[in-house]
Amino acid sequence: MKKIMIVDDEKISLMMTNHILSSAYSTVCASSGEEAIQLFKKEKPDMVLSDLRMPGMSGYELQQSLQKEYNEQIPFMFMTADTNEETESKGFENGAMDFIHKPFRADILLKRVGNILQTVEKIQGLKQAAVMDPMTGLLNKFSSEGEIAELCKSAQGVLMMIDLDSFKLVNDMYGHDMGDKILIRFAEILKAVVRPIDVVGRLGGDEFIAFCQNVKEDIVIEKKSRFINKYIIDAAKEFMGEDMTIPLGASIGCVFVPNEGTNFASLHKKADKALYTVKQNGKHGYMFYTDLSEDIQKEESQSGDLRNAIKILSERNKNKGAFLLSFEHFRSMYQFYSRLKANYNNEAAILLFMLKEKEHAAVPIEDAADEFMEVLCSSLRQSDLVTKNNALQFIVMLPEISNSDINTVTERIMQNWKSADSSAMFSLSFEQGMIE
Template sequence: PFNKDILVRRIYNSVMNAKVIETLKDEASYDHLTGFLNRAAGTCRISELCATKEGAMIILDLDNFKLVNDLYGHDMGDRVLRTFADIVRRNIRRGDVVTRVGGDEFTAFFSNLSDDNSIAALIDRLNEQFIDKVAELLGGTLDIPLGISMGAVLVPEYGREYEKLFSLADKALYQAKHNGKRGYTLYSQEVVSNIAREDSLQQEMERVSKIVDNRNDKDGALMLSIDQFSTIYRFIQRFSVRYGGKASKFLFVLSGDDPEALKQATAQFSECLKRTLRRSDIIMQNKPNEFFLLLPELSEEDTSAVMSRIMKSWETYSHDCNIKIEKVIEPLSYD
């Protein structure tokens, strides 16, 4: 014979254990801060919806959210995330799914979004409500450019595989951010073309910059050819006329009775100038024994100090004492 009370108690315990297990499974599936599905559970659920339903796969990202944590602390950051989650829940339908991927990035599947107009209306509502609520949290004013950006791709127009759709939505989000944030981009072939064009232009910018950027450039002034010097000379003249500024010209002429000693002294003086002058100064050796200098942002009042520094440095070199150096200083003319 069996004991009825024991049987009832066993059945009750089994049911309760099953409920506890189910509750634990549910708790493990949700992000505790926002109440949305966590990454693992959400990816699984959105994958199912993408494979079977029509709608839009979405990536939502909070613009400049890091500033909230940096300026107001992580507790305020958590409150902002909960506010965002509440606003999203008020603006979606039963059956739509939102997942917190991590930090301030979220993925979603919305079955009621199928065109530009409906997506635009949604992101406008979300941003308007979000900005108002966050301003309240921060004391009535929002002094940081916080907002929501969205990248969307229609399902099944661009497929049903989660990974592919996520990649396309991510491209759309990139374009939305590039366009100024607090907005959206619906994925299309035009979006792909725009991104490819921008990437191509950026790559070309980097290539050309590497060509003209001499990373092996040494310290000290630049020694330029006549053509190079003339181009920069004219540029500094134009720049100074347009934006203001000052520059000074120096001319050094070396002379001596011994040609070999003069040749050696000229090489030494060239090295002396490059080492003594600034990186922004330019030097031209227009004759074997002549050096013409242009020193930007140097007033007439400061030329004597520069001249003194050059000659003091020159005294440290071993050279024929019969070498003479003549010099002339003038302000740059803008005529």
């Protein structure tokens, strides 16, 4: 219920006005401007209905005092027995929303108060629409960047650029309605890890931004990162089922403010560089700009030095057997080979191996999966690629291979698995196809 503050030094007029308005609103009464200031702080009314001429502090002075103290436009309506048009004109110049002349009818007063409250609601709705992202309820790009830019000038804390990893797969595999659910839940998770003094917003798509004030240590962001990554997976499984295999998570690029500066544009770029590094190294984590590796710092400063560039790109400590990749890196390689096939007709096979637990398996699933991964990698060439799809599913890519050779490879893997300790408790099957 909306709350109206009634201010009038005439006791009878105050009682009558309160009697009329209390039938439709919550009311609080003050007999002077000074008393109204004290009550306003405690009661926070939705509007003020004040007599214009009062001893000590007039209605004008009360309005100006409250707006100066709270730095906002407070809905005001004046009551007056004065019929002078200059009186009304002055009131409107000061920001009054309406006048009503004493004596007044009850229905007229209720109608005018209702009109003011409806107008205020429309204005607040328009203001909210201008600053909020309609889907997530977070601040939109313009508002969040504006608020954070102001904080960066004087506040201490951490600026975070946040990406929702693999979100496009949700839209592609489950549809945009499911994608909207995931975005809304992700926004709720972000709200849960920030405080009222912090700022969080959606830049668009799967990109978000936040500023956490007075944060000085990495460990705070580490805890936030773990929380976000845990609960977005929980939400995804709640919406899409426990067998959901999309590697959702959050990559977070961070920069300390004012340690790395106070200019928002510059800080934004630094946080973006940290975010890029997270995404290039497995995702689902965080990194501060100051923690970027020496190799990456050198890479940014080098110009035309091919030898150093090759050193940075080259694989270190190359192992025998297949090339084991994270799901996201494997996905990138799949897309690359798909392009090769389209342009050069290069053939590559794709295999999905599935372990299935037999009854009363004494070996934990994790141990069996690790053992099969060792069998898989050792049974393949160095040019073959392997990733884990979920706890008991593994995807293999075999570049430049014929159909007859595929059979040889699968037979070798099946045979080697039979020799493994876990094979007695976990059966193995597979499906095969070619990269499209």
